[in-house]
Amino acid sequence: MSLTRKKMFERNLALTRDMLLEIIQHPEKADDIPDGARVVGLPRDDPELLKANLKLVAKLARDGDPRPIVLIPENGRQGSSEHGLASPGVSC
DSSP states (O other): OOOHHHHHHHHHHHHHHHHHHHHHHHHGGGGSSSOOOOOEEETTTHHHHHHHHHHHHHHHHHOOOSOEEEEEEEEEESSSSOOOOBBBSSSO
């Protein structure tokens, strides 16, 4: 079953909240995100959203969106909220 747009939005909103809280606690992490970048969370604990977000990244790259894409692996809300920044200029 694929995610509805509403469910994808709700889950990504929760990821965004977690990322923002992490940046508030560790402001230096924001230095690795270029201005205007598309920031995409890659949740390890939600395979359905992970797949949907990777499809979105591929579409952005295919469509020639010139903005950098920053992928942020997520460890999930249960464990530590370790965020690592990956490849600020992703191409697919």
